[in-house]
Ligand SMILES: [Zn+2]
């Protein structure tokens with residue numbers, strides 16, 4: 001019997017506007033876009049922020065067999081959730097077909113999302129008009145409270161508390177339940193209750209964590225966003241298993257997100273801060289969470305291998321130190337083969353001999369674990385690390 005497995009990929013995790021400053025590279029600067037591949041092969045895309053462009057450039061055309069269906073849910077029409085649409089190359093392939101889901105906006109009326117497409121791709125804002133998009137596009141209007149099925153997957157949409165409206169989505173696959181609730185602010189009793197219902201028993205609960213609890217209580221009140229603390233409260237109340245902090249503020253540096261993550265982990269067992277390139281596998285034995293480093297951030301890759309001493313903390317919280325081999329070394333990160341299983345997003349110290357300006361030099365680097373492939377080699381796991389200094 002095969003175990004049903006679903007794969008959830010994070011292509012964009014930043015809120016409000018994309019960021020390119022180096023202080024935000026580790027978590028990533030692209031705006032919201034997630035991809036969920038359900039066990040029945042159904043592909044879901046959640047939001048069309050600038051992360052969608054990356055997804056499009058990695059698009060793999062199916063080789064024979066039935067064409068997999070792609071269903072795209074757009075939570076609302078703020079720039080950061082639609083800006084990737086004109087740059088999503090599969091939309092220009094006439095053999096492709098996409099099913100879009102979103103709500104009827106009172107500011108746009110019928111066919112809201114279709115109108116958004118046409119307005120976005122109008123002169124003088126974009127060089128080509130909508131007729132260049134030759135893929136088949138089907139649009140479906142969804143209302144908060146609606147439930148429907150796509151393949152073997154049950155979808156539920158609920159209204160969230162956000163200026164001009166926003167939908168949260170719950171996708172129940174045979175491998176587990178993913179709930180996506182970005183752009184929501186707590187404080188509206190009815191909508192708060194609705195969010196808890198949406199998140200009920202979720203395996204992965206992705207929640208807006210743009211602001212700190214202090215900002216949310218003062219200067220940022222009414223801006224339509226949430227905090228890690230609210231995410232923890234909802235997770236506890238709803239019995240969600242893993243909380244993913246999402247929609248990072250454009251002004252939050254990697255170190256600020258690290259600090260937000262640390263605080264959240266003190267309050268809740270299983271928390272991750274969404275980072276670009278992170279992949280979560282649902283339904284796999286052991287339910288391991290992994291992430292890969294996008295190729296664009298790994299320039300200066302070297303083929304060579306280096307001997308290194310690595311120290312860190314295991315999943316079980318024990319400190320370890322071991323001698324090993326470092327591969328795929330770049331200025332940004334490396335792949336390290338380890339007997340110990342470090343905790344995801346924990347810090348590793350790497351000391352190694354590597355070529356420098358004056359021959360071989362001893363280097364000491366600090367990095368964060370962004371990917372763990374537990375079964376990479378016999379007795380070893382391949383651990384992807386992004387260096388912070
Ligand atoms: Zn947003």
Ligand SMILES: [Zn+2]
Nearest residue numbers: 076078162183
């Ligand atoms: Zn918004």
